[in-house]
Amino acid sequence: MKARVFITLKDGVLDPQGKAIGHALNNLGFGGVGEVRQGKVIDLEIHERDQGKARATVNDMCEKLLANAVIEKYEIEFRP
């Protein structure tokens, strides 16, 4: 089973990289760009058929390593 983990900064945590991307988009002439937040995507292959179990495992991975709960939040998505 394939899992995709989206890791982004928590609301309220400053994201200077997102801000710089926003400025660059404005400089390129893209008007009407509001706040920009950036993050990362991690694709994982999980050798597990049961989605519930796979979710619990990936959740544990996020808590222990993939995300830093002090500053980041995460979402998990599954594909067949």
Added chain:
Amino acid sequence: MKSAVVVFPASNCDRDAAMALEHITGEKPAMVWHGDSELPDVDLVVLPGGFAYGDYLRCGAMAAQSAIMRDVKARADRGLPVLGICNGFQVLTEAGLLPGALMRNADLKFVCRPVALEVNETQSAFTRKYDKGQRVTFPVAHGDGNYFADHDTLDRLEGEGRVVFRYAQSDNPNGSARDIAGILSEKRNVLGLMPHPERACDPLLCGTDGRVLFESLLESLS
């Protein structure tokens, strides 16, 4: 005073730390590879600066999971003094030995220069020989030194006298919350700081203000 310096893949201040420790304590520190599972019998452990594991995922995230860190955590819990400098500070926050996180510098630039600091707290084994409020200069060299913690944690750190070093007000190089440059753990035996005291131990290189930190440890731990 016996000490150890942990060497991670891509540590690059491990030898600077070893030189400072050897010159000031008179004893060569043990250099301990991150894959080892046990520290030797020492009075102090130093997690040095560098870019452990290439800063993959987040600075210090991989190093915090390395085999040696289990023993560092266990001994820190029992009161062993641990000093984390720069990348070492990042490893300590990722390992949960210190609160908060170190984020990308607010202006997104790597900063490498001497900075002015204030010694905010002298009630610690690391800073007892400084004067409270003393202005010192240590070099910084980091891209991710922007200390972040929620307001309650920041208030608690300040209330408990755990903010040991602050950037002098006009000289915050990374946007860190409340100008924080270095903090202590709750038991006051773990210190993490972004500036490099070990690189300020020789008059030829950025002055000698850092020597006092190692002299404080020598006095406290001998």
